[in-house]
Amino acid sequence: MDQDTESGFESLDPQDWPAMRALAHRMVDDALTYIETVRDRPVWQSVPPEIAASFEGPAPRAPEGALAAYEAFAAHVLPYPMGNLHPRFWAWYMGNGTVGGALAEFLAAVMNPNLGGGSHAANLVEAQVITWLKDMLGFPASASGLLVSGGSMANLVGLTVARNVGAGADVRHQGVAAAPRPMTVYGSVEVHSCNQKALELLGLGSQALRRVPVQDDYTIDLAALQRMIDADRAAGLQPICVIGTAGTVNTGAIDDLNALADLCTREGLWFHVDGAIGAVAVLADNVRHQLRGIERADSVALDLHKWMHIPFEAGCVLVRDEPAHRNSFSLTPEYLEHGTRGLAGGNLWFSDYGVQLSRQFRALKVWMSIKEHGLDRFGRMIARNVEQAHYLGGLIVAQPQLELTAPIGLDIVCFRYNPGGLDDAALDAINRELLLQLQEQGIAAPSYTTIRNKYCLRVAIANHRSQRSDFDALIEAVLRIGALLSGSTSVAS
């Protein structure tokens, strides 16, 4: 086939544009109906074995066509979601997503720019989003930022800068073994595991993470922190950074950020805040005061795909000291040298501020979502989830068979079914089975955790679709299933 002939030219473009257009419209209709009717379906259901088996087999060599690809998706994937779109999904900690966010993700992929750098409008969108987030958290205009995949990467970036600034040697060139003393980093025992992962990656090792005890409210014990820093210095170690947590994953606790900022200033330490869960709650009138001091951090990790419901992935890291940030990541090889004219012009080179060189246009869904809804609506959604957590707490304390197992922090409620007269082992078994039945019956999807050695249900209400009646339904089901199980304490596998 002559490659110069337009007709019959094979590419990855549709061979039949009207047919592809019709299919695209069908996808949009199906998708909007899917979201609009989510409440009518079970929260979650397991993938049947015959459906799971459909995912075996080799890649097709020959084209099956866009329609066949969509029909495979519609038949085998769409009916078996994780469940986090549903109003009664409260597992782990994730957002629902939105219609507008999904459409923005489509538009981003249509343009398909590479946000590594260069001169094009998409970079201006990301720059504006970062400015908005800096403003939101009270960071100065001179600070830098980067949209990243999520909290794990945001924490990794912040801790990388902390390491490079605090090492006392040129660790980018010489490696961490060149540091005059072993570096240590401090966070509470409730610090998210991704921070440990980051320190392992960075070559500091998990032993560099000093786990500071918490108080009864699960916030970091400041006196213990000070003692640990003092002891490490006395032992010849090099404290470099304190990680404050703004919303622990287990119980939503927010460390005293102003006190940590004071301590870090006094001790000359980098102050990093892991705000993956809670930082965006600065938008909520009933939470904002708990986050005071976050504006004093040297770096902050925040997630927009959690409590702001932007579709995955959308995280952000902010760094107060822009040169320190850039100096930790910029390489600017020859073929990426920055100019002032042409495609490679301008000064928006986001690849200089993080791990990735090629970067998708994740800024668009954030930018369009903030325009669509305005920051105040996000604030109201967050505030309502916090109120709902306390509403749920009220339902729990009103029932003698139920027991709150931790203070309610932010939007996270930990509790267990406890009809009395059973030891912890028996209660663990009942609650374990209770959770599985809640999920398997499609009623609700909490997750679980262990609080002071007690297995408990954990309801993390980052959900813009949840209504009070959803929590009534949860409690009704917990009581019903719990009563059945406490008659026969079958043990979950």
Place this chain on the structure above:
Amino acid sequence: MDQDTESGFESLDPQDWPAMRALAHRMVDDALTYIETVRDRPVWQSVPPEIAASFEGPAPRAPEGALAAYEAFAAHVLPYPMGNLHPRFWAWYMGNGTVGGALAEFLAAVMNPNLGGGSHAANLVEAQVITWLKDMLGFPASASGLLVSGGSMANLVGLTVARNVGAGADVRHQGVAAAPRPMTVYGSVEVHSCNQKALELLGLGSQALRRVPVQDDYTIDLAALQRMIDADRAAGLQPICVIGTAGTVNTGAIDDLNALADLCTREGLWFHVDGAIGAVAVLADNVRHQLRGIERADSVALDLHKWMHIPFEAGCVLVRDEPAHRNSFSLTPEYLEHGTRGLAGGNLWFSDYGVQLSRQFRALKVWMSIKEHGLDRFGRMIARNVEQAHYLGGLIVAQPQLELTAPIGLDIVCFRYNPGGLDDAALDAINRELLLQLQEQGIAAPSYTTIRNKYCLRVAIANHRSQRSDFDALIEAVLRIGALLSGSTSVAS
């Protein structure tokens, strides 16, 4: 407002579903037309100052609505793309994207699952995609893999495992300073900069990257590599890994992978292949033989958003030794403990194999694209780009004013305008301006590099829309602009 009242309940869902549906259909129509007509527009144009100014200003507090958000996008973002959708975009190294890929990205965001783990169909899609990619590269079924943001992350993951396996100490726990000897990693001087970035992150420092000379064809000099390893061992260092490059970014050179595999076996070193550019060319009949030996690597980084045109981001890392891979990243904290039933059931926990905990459904666009097109079509697109590179090379050598500045590797052509009688400084200035004018006039978007101290245009043809006439047009414009410039050698800024 009573939160239990369905009517008037504020959420991030559309308040007017029919209006949102109509807007979504408009977006789809606009988007498909945009892609269908891309050839009619300039490849690239700079963002006018008044448009750039529209990206200033604070975030809206009040809702502006989805329609206003879309209209801002349509007016200020869509008309100023990077240009990589266009048939004459050959800058850096990136794909075009596709209609089907963009729609899949929409569907992924509609479902909005978190591919960190759990029991739901999206994880089965990613598992199948990884199986397909293992099959494609000749990796065993027992190998592990992970879809990641791109080559930078894929290389980071591979090198993390290499570090942890080769250190001779428990570096995850104790840090790299615990290694008995300083670790070294080898790659040619043409190795991609992201590998240096990875070693800096990993705490080994850029000095750990030993840059091995290349031969005239820009592939690694195996004898020099052997000498450097021997010298480092003699100096008390600990060689741990060799990075083979399958497609260098400057000239598309592919190292002798079988020879590197032999050397790594003999020396007991981890063999990592950075195949971000070239690995997927195993699908192309005219390239496959050059990639022999890739199936022997311990780890491979590949990119699907480059030569397979999946929308950003879509990279993949494969690791032969699954336990070593998992042991480098798994933490599995309590609240993520894996069960056998319920939402948290199953054994597909991708967060155990990489940096991210929350992960978007990037597998869907790969899965649907491979179904839509079949692997063989991707192979034909790749093979055609290689043929086009040689076609362009033929056009260049036929013109006395043009000079090939490197051997054509894969789909990458480096050349310069050289009418004779000018020194390299003058030629650099002419070619610099020539490139900018090609871009500014919207004709074509090559990028540039420096080969043996000569500035040259670099045409990287990862483009399923390019036709031979596009290269004719490039050469015609280069000759026209070059002739004008060599009369007046104005210097680009």
